[in-house]
Structures are given as structure tokens and as C-alpha cells.
Amino acid sequence: MDLVISNISKKFGASHALQDVSAEIKSGEFIAILGPSGCGKTTLLRIIAGFIAPCSGEVLLSGSLLSSPSGGVPIQERNLGMVFQSLALWPHMTVRENIEYPLKSRRNRGMSRKARQEALEGAMTSTGMAQFANRLPGELSGGQRQRVALARAIVERPSLLLMDEPLSALDAELRVNMRREIQDIHRLTGATIVYVTHDQNEALAMADRVMIMRDGRIEQVASPREIYRRPETEFVATFVSKCNLLKGSWDGRNFSIAGVVFEVEPSDLPARRFIERGLFPVRPEDFCMTHGSGCESGGIEGQVANRQYNGRETHYKVRCGSELYTVYVPSGEDVFSLDEWVRLRLKVR
Amino acid sequence: MRILAGAIFLGIALFVFITPMLRLVWMSFRTEAGLGLGNYCKLMAQPRTSRAIVNTVVVAVGATLISVFLGAGSSFLVACTDVRRKRLVEMLTLAPFVIPSYITTLSWSSFLSRRGWVNRSLTVLGLPMLDVFSMGGIILVLGICNAPVVYLNTMHMLRRVPRELEWASLASGRGVWETFFRISLPQVMPALIAGGVLAFLAAIDNFSVPAFLGIPAGIPVLSTYIYENIIGFGPSSFNLAAALSVMLSVIAITGAFLQGRLIKKTSGMESIAEDRSVRVPLGCARGWVEGGAIFFLLTLTIVPLLAMVSSAFLPNYKNLALENITLKNFAFVFTNRGVRQAVVCSLQLASLTVLICLIAGTAIAWLRVRRGSAVIRIVEVSSMLTYAMPGIVLALSMIFHWTMFPGVYGTLRILLIAYVTRYLILQIKGSAAAVTAVNVSLEEAALVYGGGMVRVWVQVILPLIARSALASAFMIFAYSFTELTLSSILASAGARTVGLTVFSLQQAGDTHLSAAMSTVIVFAVLIFYLLSIVLRALGKRPRRKGAGEP
8 A cells, every 4th residue: 555656746826836746655654744834745635635636747556546637536435534734523513423424425335334333433432532422523622623533534444544734723732642642543543644744843753754845845755863863955954953054164074164173973974965065964952062261272162142041951042253053052051141252062972 | 971972872873763663663553542453453354464464475485495596506606616707607696786676677577578579489389478467476586686695695605615624525435516515515504594584584675576566466565565555545554554564574673683693603604714716516517507507697687687678769569670669768768857856866865875874884883893882782783673674664664753853754854864774784884894804903003193083083094994984885875876665655746766766657557668767777877886896996006005104
């Protein structure tokens, strides 16, 4: 049940929503599509679902054509579950009727009454909604509504589950709790999940692989750890791991910037693209900041421009020449005051 | 000081809006033997009363079904499907909204006249003639006249059904049509029913259609029955008419209340942005559906109008043929003193009504939105009641109430008062929507930066609400210029209106003259609407540009 997306392009009027997007998603994989708003991630999901047709390219499921510019399989004949950003619960139906609705469709005509009942109850108990079966969506809390939407998406045991920012309507705390439930559902059903989000924490926390998109193109597809540790483009480096992009020059393992030379461990060398462009991505927590006074040398000299206390760490903006670098200093370490001269070095790992 | 002002305001409002209705109720209980149910008993004893009631219900229900079919049908085509020429479909559906209902009636009576090509063709084919002067005719014409109400209520709601609700159903394995009927339709059902209730109310309120078609055929409905009683001038005819009016009003006000409740149910959808994407693609049937719908709507609205226009060029008792064509009817319309007086009269009335409604309505709207005191609420609800009441009933209550003042009844003034009483709520609603859209902080900012209340109004409030407020004013002008129901009762010899002139020409049997006059009115109305569209388009540009400037 591999999902293959090949050379998908989509234009809305004159603007390119998607440009030549290709990816392969393995059966049972949880893939998160991550990107800022307007990057085309929702458009891609809607093309996979069949709500809109691509301008060129095609989507294949287990080798057979799903979506193409000339149509493809009608939506109602695709065996997929979907959770929408607005949840899209039908307000005039009870929880039970909402969840039961897919089971009563033509594609489940052959299903026995008993099997249908079991599927319904399975979906309701696994999401904990059995006790609310006769409520209307309007009478439920945000988290409960979310569970109904999940139950409806999994009731047919689809092999492909599409989720379009399903947690964006919830408040911060509930969102973190619901992540666990979505992971449980993934384990329980074994379905392939394509999960669209603009929240990088969500993507990194849940997915097997993350696909980063920008301006209708794929920037990088990799495991969360790899995305974080070894970004391949400037955008991924700055968007996901909030890296500072130091501009200097590379000589083997040595990176020199403003007369200062950093010696980098072979395992910490950035992707080729950065080396070719004389860039060095440094995550805010990988800087080691010291008071700049005194005669000790080494490190980039700068001045504290802004300080924000965040609990576990303090976020500093340090002005070094014309650049502004972000540095996270764990609480409990030295405190720096505004306008103070400081020195930035690389942490030794 | 403030309490005193409030009390005076409340007093005026109650006197203008509420006391006429109370007086009507009181008159309905007054008999020669004192207060009692005598009038009601007397009415119930007349077989004509029960016939009128039954006819009213049959006509209203039948017309509502037609309106719902037409209005919902074309709103579905425009909002959900991929037919082309949606503007045309919409214009054809809304045409009866712009054209006064007595003109639509006249157009149908020319279309289905005994010498018209429809009935001549039917006779040739050996089929029975279609007679528009019948229950069926009244139902059909009323149904066409009120279809826009249903259309306007449902079209925007259909566009507001969130696409994701429909997609969720498609992803659940349901087809496009099943999705429409199971998911989308239930979302717009309250709006559709509310539109149906409005169409029903408009059908029992309507006077011109049953007056033009029912009176010659001897088919009474409540509105025309009340009219006959009033102009009958029998010993207790006013009291009988009052009793009938109370019955009719009870139906109307119950309906209006029901409609208000239904609108509340859909209030959640008001804020959703409209989505114009295609929800139900028609596939290869598109061309047929499109052509069929346009042909059907043309037959219902434009073809009868053309029949009327062509009959305006004919002398009495002549068929349409080149040698019969004459401009005599139009010569009459443009030279007759009575016609000219009526036009002057209606123009005066419409302008004054608009002026008063614009000033009073906008002031009331602002007070309601910004202050929202109990007094203002009462004023608003009272003016809503006079709008919900059938026109013929309002007219009667105006007679009872304003005869106390000499120099009102029997002159233009009573008509002016009646028009303002009836149409004020339209301006209040239009202006209130406009004021609500203006953020209160804009006014506060102007006050903070040293503008007095006068300057705030002139420089901030009026420029921001002008467009929406004027849209309501245009509507009121069009309504009062072509009004018939109120003037049929309240007009006097020296003060006849345009609508009444058409009515009496038709009642006198001068069908071709009334057709000529209606043709002129239709052209005037069309020019007026084009003008208002052009004005609105012109008004748009400079405001956008200036919005960001100090």
C-alpha cells in the first residue's frame, strides 16, 4: 500500500501552489508535511484525497492510479479516512450517526450488520466516545469533538489516513494530550498517516518522517532527528531548528568568521550545500556564551541586544557586527545584562 | 433630562406605531350594542367569510409551494452547480422583486388573455383555454412574485455550507447528490423554511394579485374581502373589516414570530465566508439544465412582460398584427391629466417618505446599535410589527387612528404617514447593519481628537454608512413609488397614486391603457435600478482610495 506522489503541480490562477512535488510514502508510515501557511501542504493533501485535481503529475496507491489531471478514482470510492482542520462534524447528526455514516455508504454494502456494529463500537470505545453516542457535536467540548472526528476517520479501518492540521482548533495543553492519542491510533490501526501541520513540535514529536515544504516545493524529507540535526537547506535550518546562519568561509573542518576560526568535529559538519556557500548553521543552544570583559580572546564578540526569560532557558539576541544571533542559555548558568559585551563560542560536545 | 427625552420618544413611537393597531382591535369589538364579539359572529355567519378564509389559506399555501420550488431551485443552480450564465438565472429569478406585483399580474393576464397566442394555440389544438382569472392564476402569479424572497434567503446560505462538511461526506463513501441531500440541505433547511414562511406571509399580505385577478372572477381572499368591506360603506362595514383584519393579523404576526425563531437557528452561519466553488457538477447534463432553467424562467417572467408591452401598442379588442399597432395608449399615458397628477403625487410621496425614513431610521439605528436602551428596542419592535401586518390592515388602522386629526385623512398626508409607518423598519435595519460594521473605536477616536458630535457625524459616521444606508433608501423609494395596497384604501380623489391609477384603469376594463402605463413604469423602474447600480459602482472607488488617508 505504498503511496507514490510523482511530479505533482498545481496552479491557482497565476500562482503556483505546488511545483513538481514528488515523494514516496511507505505502507504504515506516519509522515508529517510541515511548512508555513501558504506553502502548499494542504493543497497537496487535498490532491491526495481527491478534492482537487492536480494540473500535472499523478498520485498512485499500491501501483494503481489515484489522482491525475484527468480525474482518477472518485473520492467516494477511495478507501481513506480524513480528519479536517475544522473537524467537519455534521452538526445535525449525533455522535453515533456521525461515526456510523461512512459504514452505511455504498462501498460497505457487503458488510454484515454485526460487523458494522462491531466497527462502530470499536471506533467509539477506542476514542472513549461511547458514553456520548447520543449527543450532538454542538454539545461536546473541543477535545471530545476531536475524538469524534478521529473515530469517524478510523471506523472503516482505512489503509490511508489523511489529517489536515487536526489539532489546530484546540488549546495548547489539549493539543499535547491529543498527540498521544493520535500516536495510539497509528499503532492500533497500522494505517499510513499523512499529517499536515505548521507546528514543528507536532511534526517532530509524532512522525516517522517529516516532509518540509516551502512555496510549493519540497525542501527536505527525513526523519525528525535528521531534520533537526542535519538540515539540508537554509530554510529547514532556520524554520525547524531555528539555526543562526553564520556567514564565513570553510577550509576543511575549519570555519572562519570575522577573524575567528572554529574547528568543527567531522560528525558536526553541515550539509554540502552550506559548505559550498560558506554558511554554518548553528542552533541557539549550541552557542556557549561568556562575559566579554577581561583579556581572554577567542569566539565572536558581540553585544546583548535583547533578553527574554523563558523558564528553562533564557533567550538572548546578540549583535555581532551587522548580524543578530539567537542564543539560548540554560537557566542556572551565567546571566547577561542588556548591552553587555559577550563572546560566542561553539559548545564542545 | 435624559429620562424625559426617552419618555417623549417612547410616547411618539407608541402613538405612531402601536395605538393604530390597538384602535383597530378595539373597533373590531365595537358593535351597535356596545363592546362584544358581535362583529365576529356576524362575519362567521356569512358564507363569504369562510370562503375568503379557505381561499386565503389555499392561495397562500399553493403560492408558497411554487415560490419555494422556484426560489430554492434557482438558488441551488446558482450556488451549487456549474451551470454558466448564473447572472442571467439570478436576474430572471429576481425580476419579480423589482417589478411591482400588479404589473406581473397584468403581464400574465395579457399573456393568457383570450386573444393571446397561448390560448389561441390551445384552442386550435382542441385543448381548454387557460384562465388566469382563477384560483390557479392567483396562486401561480403570487408564487412567481414571492420566489425572490425564498431565493435570497437560501442562496447565500447554500454558499456558506463549509466545503469540509461535504468533503467529509465524500470521503465517507457517499456520492455528490447523496452528500447534497444528507449534509448540505439540512444545513440550509432553517433558512429555506424561513424563506418559505416569508413567502407565505407575503402571499397573505398581497392585495394587488387577488384584487386584479380575484375581484373580476368573484374569488374573495381576506385582503380583498377587507377591501370590499371598507369601500362598501355599509352601516357596520368598518367594524366588520376591523374584525377581519384582526384575524388576518393574527396569522401574519404568528408567522413573523416563527420566522424570527428560525432565523436565530441559522445565525451561526452568518459569519462564514461564502464559497463559490462548484459543489454539484452536473457533468454532461449541464447544457440541458442550463438551457431548460433559462427557458423556464424566461417563460415565467419575461415572456408575459413582453406580452403586456405588446398589448400596450394595441387598441381594445384587437389582435397583435402590424396594421393594428398604435401609440394611442402611450399618448394617453403621457397627456392625461389624471395620470400626470398621479405621477407627481407618487414622486412627492416617495421622496418625502425616503427623506423621513432616512433621517429617522438612521438616527434610530445608531441609537439602537450604540446605546441599545429599552426604549429604542420598543421602537424597533413596534416598527417591525407595522411591517409584519398586512398592508390592507395597516391601511384600515391608519383610517381609524388619524381621522382624529383634521386635515390628515383625505389628503396626501395620510399616505405619507402610512408609508413611513410601514417602511421605516427597512431603513432602520439597513442603517443598523451599516452602523454595526463601523467599529465604535472610530467614533471614539474622532471624539478624543476633539471633534464635537456634529463633526463626528458629518466626518466619520455618515461617510462610512452612506452606501448601505442609501441602498435601503433606494429600496424604500422604489416600493413607495409603485405602492398599491395602502393607497387603494387611503388615497382620495385629489391624491391618487401611480399604482392606483393602473388598478382603476384595469378595473374599468381599459386593459391596454393599464398595460401602457405599466410598460412606462417598468422602464422607469429599470432605469432607476441601473442608476442605483451605477451610483454604487461610482461610490466604491474614491472611498477605497481615501480609506487610509488622514
